[in-house]
Amino acid sequence: MVRKLVSVAITCCFVGSVVAEADIKNLLEMDLDEILKVNVATGTSNAISEAPSIVSVITQEDIKAMGATTLAEAVEQIPGLHVSNSVNRLTSLFGIRGIRNNNTPNVLVLIDGVNIAEITALSVPYAFRYPVNFIKRIELIRGPGSAVYGADAFSGVINIITQSPSDLAGTSAGVNVGSFEYSEAWINSQFSVDDLSVALSITRQRKGNDSERVTQYGVLQRDGEFDNIHVNATYHELTFNGWYWRSEQEMGSGAGIIGNDIDRDISETISAQLRWVTDIDKFTRFETDASYTNHKLDGLFQLFPEGTWPVGDDGNLFLPPLLL
Template sequence: MMKMLCTSFSILYSLSFSAVSVEYIGSDNDLLDSFYGSEEMVEIATGVKTQIYKAPAVTNVFTAEQIKKMGATDIDDVLETVPGLHIQRDPILHLPLYIFRGIYSSANSQALMLINGVPITNNFIGNRNNSWGGMPVEAIARIEIMRGPGSALFGADAFAGVINIITKNADDIKQNGAAIRVGRFNTQDAWFNLAGNKGELNYATTVEYHKTDGSNELIEADLQTANDAAHGTNASLAPGHLSKSIEKYDVRTEINYHNFTLRSGLQYIASQGIGAGVVSALDPDSLNTNYIWNLDLNYNSQLTSDFKLSTQATYLRTSQEVKNQYTLFPPGYAGVYTEGLIGNPQVWEKHARFNTSGLYTGWSNHSVLVGLGYHNANMYRVEETKNFGIDPATDQPIAPGSPIVDVTDTPYVFIPEQSRQNHYVFLQDIWNIANDWQLTAGLRHDNYSDFGSTTNPRLALVWSTSLNLSTKLLYGQAFRAPSFVDMSAINNPANIGNPNIQPEELENLELVFDYHPAQDFGLVWNIYKYTWDDIIQLVPQAGESFSLASNNGIQTAYGTEFELNWQITPALALRANAAFTQAENSKTKDDVPLIAAKQYFVQLDWQP
């Protein structure tokens, strides 16, 4: 059993040279907010802008100004402050894992990341990309986070939580500018933004650059250390430092013209160290490179006073590439691999999506959202070179010490090229039952070409208990789609995919109290219970040397989260939260390891 305590405390001091005017606005401001929208509005909960305390979900919103006050330089600095969301690091590539409420897996496929509402999920592993190196914050207008299931609206992988990053448009960039920043470990940052308009055409661009050698944590022993002890060798590179260097570029562009919005984004990692090594054996020389490139075209129009149409077409390309070969185990491994055990798997994917939805408000006390969509995911290129396994030229094992062999486009590659198609429809009704009661009901049906269909409902009852208190009862189901590795991995001496595998499933029940007695003070307390079923795990096979991906695990958990936001004075603000979760392996009755059972966060902002 392992339990983790995560505690952070920050006092932020800033000087402002602009004049500040402070005015208190009473409860009538709620009416203005509901009409014009404000920073307290959230869209991630329903697809429709809603005041946070009325939203049928547990959400958090961070604006660009709030992010700046935090001193955050990457989204991970922001997300770590969300109650019930803990960021861990995977040994491979030091990948950030966004662990919502104790739902942990090494690939972190259960957390859905969106950029401007578009998933950036790779189907190879099922996460953002094994080389995901975070995202700088200068291009971000706001971040919306929903804790809990969201498959009834967002589909696959909106499982434990959803993170939507909304980038800046021309209205958000008030002044063009450029900046540089330097720090420890040879850290260098630079960025510039540019925005303007020509008649009805508005444009905005932000370009960011980041480079660092990474901090110098020391690893005393690694997996090769254990191999050395078992075989009497001395090949391990431990003690040694994590390989955390990275050089990356991030470019965001948005163009608006009447009802059309065109966005493009490029996240390019030119070079990245691989953390503790691909198999947790230190590898200081290997480097990784990748890109995530996206383009989306959006059309939004209020066609009539009662009907709004939204249509989106998107294109996404990603890669996971090896820049300097992966040495899985160092020279001297097993006493015979003089150059080390070397394997270089690489994949490229492209994704095309189209979806359209309509919001109809013509029925008394109802807001009905209906939509459909299509997604084509194509892992169109797979390459691999290695010095172990089977040589396709001879169909014989590659002898230790042999040159590296290219097994690309042969039966001996680690995974075949493949594609997946998904068609879906969804329906949601927000029903104002009475002045102080609102029921949100939603349902989404997804049909996949490789593993079949899944249907996920949600129900949320929001009661305006008093002028200052909202009470919410939430129920939802979600699914995590099997990745291509889960279904199709081959020629791996340890782990094999299973074409018969089914999606993971989640059922969640939650009670929320949102107390907001004044514009400058708010408390949120929620309690939840969930069951995570059909967990995809690697199960050893009797009489075999490999493990098979299987729907094998069940996890149950309950927990509570508490948030306080208080503008004490115009110059002083306090934000604090705490989260507790108790997660159990339902088969063994053991506590779940590697999760943060207790979290605390305090932030004090002072702007004299």
């Protein structure tokens, strides 16, 4: 089974602005610009105190302090937001203010402002375990954001902002290991060629099964491998953000996959955004951007392999009483 989605979006805006004369307001925003200004509430930069929504910001320093290794671990610290695992391929579910279901179509997840929703999963790619090594900050709306972002933002928005070339210096790398055969290796690097500046991030994760998590159908199958690559570049007034995600994992649990040796999900996502921003004069700025997203999912499985479950004369599956 192969499912594929390609989407392309192009937007333009022409904005006129007047220089503020309130010196005290400018003074209060100095040096705290990256922390106090958010884009997620209105799509434009605003002081967090002026955002017309309940907005939370998780900085890079916050993520390091809490020891989170994935997006789900980072955002579950926010009051009013609950993270759980879906029975459908163990994808992370984000519930905000008690609103949740099996696919989280009501929470919009963005990377650098680009929607990464996968149409068959309704929210994020299957087995989405976004690493935190390249995150600059996370902005969250707790509450409806549909006026700006459409129906997918019914209960909230999560915007992941990655690091630009100016946020990195040189090269850094790290390795993490943990229980259940968990391992992670990552590298972030920044380099320049003339006026072109590039930030590159590569992360590879692996996780194994938990023999103590036993369902009525056996041990919960959760092992998988995950690759995450980012390329962010700037050239004069042009900005490029590219993202590649690949996961290969067991489908989880259930009667249909018992005895099945090929039940694997292979999910791939490619996302790119090219943006041009230029100041026409000190009062006016012109912005335009184009984005591209491609999702591909290969589901490899055999439903009820021969000899695994008995089938009655009427063609219906027979289950022992303990599994009913």
